Amino acid sequence: MFESSVIEVDGVFVGVILHDGPLEPYRFRAMHERVTQMDGDTLPTFEAAVSRARARYRMGHYRAPRALDITRCRA
Template sequence: MFESSVIEIDGIFVGIVCQNGPDEPYRFRAMHERVTQMDGDILPTFEAAVTQARSRFRLGRAKVSRAMEPARLQA
């Protein structure tokens, strides 16, 4: 491994970004449930990884209002 960096969003550890060589792309490893969809993603720059992780993390923070929850089936 050539280089790795921790990504924290709002003080919460969400993942790490690894690079295997100076000319290689960056690979994201998710460590938080809000960004698990990104696990294994290959990104062109470290900044792109941070930006994408930040947006996914903050989208996961939004809660669905009760009016928007799907109706539950009554048995």
């Protein structure tokens, strides 16, 4: 491994970006449940990896509220 960087979003540790060499792409390893879909993704630049991790994390933060279940349980 050539280089690794910790990624935090709003003070929360979300993952690690790994870079094996100057000609290799960046790889993301997820450490938070909001970014698990990105685990193992390869990205062309460090900035692209950070930007995608931030976007994915913040999308999970603003979830729409669930609709109330109107059905009643009868005993």
